[in-house]
Amino acid sequence: MRTTIGYTAESIGYVVGAQGLVSFASQTFFGTEWGWLHNVVDLPSTAYLGIVAVGLALIVGGVKMRKTPQPQKAA
Known part of the structure; x- marks a missing residue:
């Protein structure tokens, strides 16, 4: 699920x-x-750089989330 x-x-x-x-x-x-x-939104051009930063944060968060090892369940 994490992946x-x-x-x-x-x-x-x-x-x-x-x-x-x-x-x-x-x-x-x-x-x-x-x-x-x-x-969708009407923003000044510099505000779109903030949207780029949000996109980069989602990319980094997604990569970290799927690369972290999942804890093993006890049998």
């Missing part, structure tokens, strides 16, 4: 981080809106 939750958190982190990065880059360098995140 499944770890992979799920990691996968969500990749999507959230990528959308934050795309939104930041599109607003900062091109003045347009790319991705789907701008349909």
